[in-house]
Amino acid sequence: MAMLRLEEVRVAYGKVQALWGVSLEVGESEIVALVGANGAGKTTTLKTVSGLLRAQSGSIVFEGERLDALSPGEIVRRGIVHVPEGRKLFPEMTVFDNLLMGGYLAAPLARRQRLDRVFAVFPRLQERMRQLAGTLSGGEQQMLAIGRGLMAGPRLLMLDEPSLGLAPILVEEMFRVVGEINRDRVTVLLVEQNTQHALALAHRGVVMESGRVAIAGRSRDLLADETVRKAYLGL
C-alpha cells in the first residue's frame, strides 16, 4: 500500500499545461528519485503535492486521504514537508529563527526535541545559530533548508534539487545525510538533476519527460537498462 499516490494529475500555469496526467506512487520509508530533464515537470509535481499549486484534475492521496483540496498548512500538518528548490530560506532571519519557522506548527516540546536532532545531524548549524541565514555559505544554506524541513517532523520529505550549486565534496555529504534521514524511517521524494547519484541512493526511480511519467521502476533496474540510460538519463 503506497503512502502517497498521484493519479492522472493535470496542472497548468495559466494557458501553459505543465503536467499532462501524472501518476506515481511513493511507498512507506522509501527513497524515490524523481528525475528528468529541465522543464519535465518535477518541481511542478512537488508544488502540487505540497498545495502551492492546484491540480485541474486527478487525485493526490496521502495515507488514504485526499490532499487536493487542502491548504499548504494543512498538508504540512499531515507530515508532508517540501524543501523547495533554491532553498527559499528567510535570509534576514537568524539560523535559529529559520529552524523555529520550520517547526511553526509543532508543539513547543516537540520543537525542542527536533531542534536537538537537527543539531545532531548538522552540528554546523548550532555553531551558526545567531547568524543571519542570508550570510551563510551555499552548503550551510542547504543544510539549513533541510534542517528547517526536519523541524516540521516530516513523515514524507520532498527535496527539490538539494545538490544544486554545491561543491562535489558537499554533494557527497548531502546524499549521505539524505540516507541518514531515511534510516530514521522518513520517506523521501527526491528531485535531482544528478541522476546517477540520486538513483544510486534511491530504492525506486521515476523518470519524467514533458509533463508526463516516462518510466518508473526499481532504481537498480533503471540504471542497469541501457536504453533507459541513453533515452532518458543522458548517461
Add this chain to the structure above:
Amino acid sequence: METLIQSLVSGVLTGSLYAMIGVGLTVVFGVMRIINMAHGDLVMLGMYGAFWAHVGARVDPFLSIVVWMPLMFLFGMAIHRFLLRKVVLGGELNTLLYTAGLSLFIANLALFVWTGDYRTIKLSYAVMPLRPFDIAVPIPLAISFGLAIVITVALYWLLARTDMGRAIRATSQDAEAAALMGVNVERTATITFGLGTALAGGAGVLLAPSLYLYPTVGEILVAKCFVIVVLGGLGSVPGAIAGGILLGIIESLGAVYVSVAYKDLIGFVIFLLVLLLRPAGLFGVGKS
C-alpha cells in the same frame, strides 16, 4: 551650540512619532507588497480617538491608547478581510489606487461626521515646556516620545520572539516558503494589516496632544510616511525607525540652517538620492 542642540532634540522628539507611523506602513508593505495610501487617514482616526477620549470621556489622551490600539487593530483586520484581500491579487497599481479611494472615503466621512473644524487637545499639565539645560522639551512630546519607545520595544519583542512575529517576518521575506512552513499567509496578512493600523492609530493618539487635528490631516502625513519608509528601506522595521528619526532631524536642521521654505525639499531630495543610490534603504537590511 544651543541652537544646534535644541534643533536636534526637537528633531528626535518629532522623529520618534514619524518612526511609529513609518513602522506601521513598512510592516504592511513587507508582507503584502502594497503601499497603503490611506495610512495617514488611519493616523487621523487615532488622533480623533485621543480627542474624543479627552473631551467626551475626560480620559487622559495618552491613557486612551490602551483602548484605541486594540480597536484600531480590529478595524485594520476588518479592512483587510472585507476590503483589501481580493484587491491585492489585482496587483500593485490597483491596490495603490484602491487605497487612494479608501483614503478619500475615510477622510471625507470623517469630515461629514466631525465637520472640518480644527481641534486641539489642551492638557492642563503641559502648558509650558520643561527646560533642562535651557533646552525646551514640550511635555506632551516628551510623554509621546517615551510611549513611542515602549510601543516600539513591544513591537520588536513581538516580531523577534513570538511565533506570530516570526511568521510575519517570514511571510515578508518569502511568502511561498512561509506557506510551506504551514503559515497561513492570508491570515498573516490580515493580522499584519491590523498591526499596521494599530501602529498608525497609536501614533495618532500620541501626536494629537502636540499637534492639531482635522479630517484631512492624513494628506500631510502620508507624504512623510513615504519618505520615512524609503529612507529606511521598504519593508524594514529598524529602517523605518531610523528613517523616522532621521526625517525629524532633517526637517529640524533644514528649517534652522537652510530655510523653512525648503525643508520639505531637502527631505524629498534626500529621499530621491536614497532611492537611486541605496534602494535598499540607508540602513542596509531592506530588499531592493
Add this chain to the structure above:
Amino acid sequence: MRLPLALGVLAALAVAAPAIAQDTLKIGAPQPMTGPDAPFGDKFKKAYGLAAEEINAAGGINGRKLEVIIDDHQAKNPLAATVAEKLITQQKVLVLTGGRASGQAVEIASVAQRLKTPYMVDHPSADIITAKGFEWVFRNNPTGSIYPMAFNNFISEVPGAMPKSTAVVYDNTVFGKTIANSAMTFLKSRNVPIVADEAYPVNSLDFKPVMTKVKATNPDYLLLIAVATTDAILLTRHAKEIGVTPRAIVGFGGGFGVEDFAKELSQLADNVYSSAAWSGNPNDAATQAFYNKFHAKYGIYPKEHEVEGYAAIYIIADALKRATLTGKIEEDREAVRQALLKTELTTVFGKLKFGNWAGPLGDQYTNQNIYSPEHSVLAQWRGGKLLNVWPKANAEVAYVFPDPTLKR
C-alpha cells in the same frame, strides 16, 4: 458616437436642476463646503443666511425675495471657475459674492469679468483681485497689503515702539506673502533690520525648528502671519515654548483674532497683538446688536468672517434696491454694477465707498473700498479677551508694551 451620449447625460442633469421661483433675486456664492476649508464655508453660510432672512423679513428688495445660492468649490481653483460659471449661466444669478481663499477668488473674478456679472468680494484679500482693472469686481474688505497699517501707525506713533530688529514668519500663500511684503517694505523704509525672513508651507504642524532659528537672532519684534487658525495657534505656542523673547509678538490673519486662539493657548495668548482687517468695536451699538442676533440664531459669536459675509449681503441688497431691474439679465447685471459703483453705506463691517486708488505697495486698485485703511485695527489679548488698543480713537483699553510676560 460617445460624446452625444455624454451630453445627453449632462442635459438630463441640467433639466433636473432644482427649479427656483421666478421672482426671487439670486446671489451666487461659491464657497468651500467640503474639503479642508469646509469650516470657513460654513461660517459664511451662517452669515449669509442670517442677513438674507432679516432682509426678507423686512420686506425684501422692493417686495422681491432675496436668495443666496451657495455652491461648493472644495477649495479647488478650477472648480471655483466651474462653479462661478454654473451660477452665472445656469442659475442666472444677478451678482456673485464669497470665494473664501484668494486663489479661488481670482478664478471667480476672472469668470465674472468675462461673463459681465458683478462680484462683490467679501473676504479674499489678495491685492491682485482688485489690482488688475476688473471693473466688474468690487471689494469691501481691505487688501492684504493694508492689513499691517494699524501696526505701522502704532510703531510710528508710540514713543520708543519703533522696532530695533524684527523677525517675520509667514505662510507661503498669497495671503502670507502679501502681508509680509507690505510689513517688511514699511519696516525697511524706517531702517529696521529684518533679522529673520521665513516663509513656511501652510499647515506645517511643527514650528519649533523655525522658532529655534528665530530665537538665535534675538529679535526685538516677532511678526507672525498665518492664513490658517491652527497655524496661528501653533506658531504662538511654539514661539513661547522655545523661548523667543521679543518686546512684542504681533499676529496677522484671522486666526490671531478668533476665540479659539485664547481658548487653546490660555495664558500663552496674553498680550499677543492681533493686527486684523476688522476687530469689531463691541462698544458700538450696531455691532452689539449683530453679535446678539447671531448668537441667538446660531449659538456662537461672530468674528471677522461672519461679519464680512453678513455685510456683503447688505451691501448687495442696498445696490439691488437702487438698481432699476428690467428682467433682462444682462441689463440687470449692468444696472447692479452701476448701483454698486454709487454705493455709500455703513455696514456692521464699517464705512464703504468703492473707488479707484493706489495701495501702499503701489498697486492701482479698482472698486476697492476707499475706507479700507481705516478698518485696520491693532488689538491685544488680555485675560482671554481681544481688546482694541490702536488707533487711539478705537481703543478699548491702553496697550501693554513691552510685553512683560516675555522677559525671563
Add this chain to the structure above:
Amino acid sequence: MTRGLVALAIVALFAVPWLVTNTFFMHLAIMVLMWTALGAAWNLLGGFAGQVSFGHAAFLGVGAYATMIFHLKLGLAPWYGLVLGGVIGALVSLPIGFICFRLRGPYFSLATLAVAEIIRIIAINWETLTDGPVGMLITTLPELRVLGQPVDWESKTPFYVMIATIVVAVIGATWAITRLRFGAYLLAIREDPDSAEAVGIDTVRTNVTALALSAFFTALTGGFYAIYFRYIDPDAVFSIALSVEMVFIAVVGGLATAAGPLIGAVFLVTLAEVFRERFQVWHLIFYGLFMMLTIRYLPEGIWGRIGLLLGRRG
C-alpha cells in the same frame, strides 16, 4: 468600416460647439476633453509601459507656467507658449526619466511623486520667475485672427477647438503607438523588463521616449489650462491630487487603450458634477467609494471590460 467610424467621431467631436449653445455645457465638455487629454497622455507611459507615475502634475504645471511666463514676462502670445511649454515639459522629463527609470514598481511611483513635489516647492519659492504663491493671471488674451476673422475669446468655441485638437493628437499618438514596433517594445517591458532587456530592447531609452511623449502632451494640456482658466498658482497646478486623478481616469477608462481615457473622463467629470450637485457634503465620500468599487469590480476599466466582452463574443 472602423476608419469611417473614426472619421465620423472626429467630425462629431468638432461639431459640438455648433450644436451645443449652453455655455455651461460647453464648459463641462471642455473639462471632459481636458481630462481626456491628461488621462490619455498619462496612459502613454502608465498604460503601455506600465510605469505608474504619481508625478504627472509636474508636467502639467511646467506647461502651464511656461505658457504664462512666456506671455507675461516675455510678451509671447500664449498659443506659441503653449507649444513651447509642451516642448519644455518633454525636455524636463528627460533628466527625470533617466533618474527615475533606474527604479521599478512602487519605487518608480514614489520617485515621481518626490520629483513632482520638488518642482512644486521650487515653483512656490522661485518668485522672480513664477511670482510665487501669488500666482500668474492673464486679464485679457491678445487678439488673434484666424482666416482673417478675429477670435472671440469670450466664447467657448476657440477653447473647445483647441482642446479637441489636443485630444485628437494624443489619442492619435496612442493609436499609432499600438500599431508600431515601439508599442510592442513598451508592452514587452511592461510584461517582463528583464526578458525585454535580454532580447535587446533598450528599456531605459524606450521608457524615456514614452515619458517624453507623455510629458509633452501633459504639458501641452497644462498650457491649455493656463489659457483657459487664465490664472494659475503652484498649489493648483502642481498638486498631488491632480496626478492621482490622471491615473484614475486612465484606470477607470481602461489601461493601454486608445479610447479608454475619453470614457474615463466622460464618466468621472459628469459623475463628479452629479455628485457635487446632488449629494453636497456626501459627494467626496461617494467618489471615494466609487473609486474603490471600480477597482474592485472593474479592474480592467470600463473600455477594457467592453473590449473583453466584445472579444469574447467575437
